[in-house]
Amino acid sequence: MMVLRIILLAAVLGLPAMAQDAISPKGPPSGEGVETRPDIRIGVRSAARPFSYQTETRPQSLTPKSGPLRDQGYDGYMIYICDEVLKQMLIEENDTPDLLADQIKAIDIDNLEQGTINPNEDRLNLLGDKFDILCDPATIDRERVRQYAVSPPLFVTGIGFLQREGRAPALPSSCTEGKALIGVVGATNAVNYGVNAILRGREWNRYRNDIYQALNDSLECPGRIISVGSSHTDVARRFCSDKEEISYYVGDLEIISAHARLIPGCNFITSSGSFTYDRYGIFARIDYKKEKEKALLLTRFFEVLNREIMTSDSLLDRAYFAEFGERARSPALETFFWSIRGAP
DSSP, X not given: OHHHHHHHHHHHHTOOHHHHHHHOTTOSOTTSSOOOOOOEEEEEOSEETTTEEEOSSOOOTTSTTOOTTGGGTEESHHHHHHHHHHHHHTSOOTTSOOOOGGGEEEEEGGGOOTTSOOTTSOGGGGBTTTBSEEEEEEEOOHHHHHHSEEOSOOEEEOEEEEEEXXXXXXXXXXXXXXXXXXXXXXXXXXXXXXXXXXXHTTOOGGGHHHHHHHHTTOSSOGGGTEEEESSHHHHHHHHHOTXXXXXXXXXXXXXXXXXXXXXXXXXXXXXXXXXXXXXXXXXXXXOTTTOHHHHHHHHHHHHHHHHHHSSSSOHHHHHHHHHHTTOOOOHHHHHHHHHHHOOO
């Protein structure tokens, strides 16, 4: 009787049919009028220490290093930054788009289904298809900036190389040995840009001609000079192997050092310095026309990120301490932090 009286009152007052439907005990038909929220898919990595990697155990949600991505089993410098921004976005504020924790999905790039990505494919090509935001050590360059939304620089590093302590580098005599002079990870700047920079730094003079020929694919067996691996886990394992499979491990110094340290007994020497100056940022693909609600959330992500890194209590300092502890920063990195947030 009460529902009937309300409906009759609505009719007398001239309320639209939509209002009557809203108070109907039956509710909307199945599948209609149900609000759907877009998932925000964050591209993460299993094997890109110390910036984005999978943890052995998931942290408890109330620990100091909690967050949507860390609760899904990932950690690292870039993960910490993304998580702290996402945590801020989960707090309801006036006139900001709503975000719920179950909308945030970690997409592990290193463990996508077979055939989705190969070692020579740029993972940024998957932005907008497999994930919306890339939260890993992605180098900022002109071509990428033209195609994607990108944050301010969040870390600076450079490409260098590792050499096993007490082991003399050697050029493999044939392809059949399964060995190589240099090991790199595919789809990274180390392959051409990094190796060329090291040669310009007057390293590896003994093998210079062979390396240039391998880079130009003018050797019958370029893999004997440069071996391209699928991941840092793969290349680090071969570099640290007692079989001396790789003499030089090339890549961003923080990343290759972190992966080599994970292997017991792998004592190595680091190149005297880096040969490039590379800046890492967070990239996203934003479609303002087709996915307006998601576009608002992604834009909000960059708004919060910019706010959190620019002050003296910078998110960059907190992320560095969370991952590296009291380890001293290089002069270049210290100068970079100062340029972003001023004096601490």
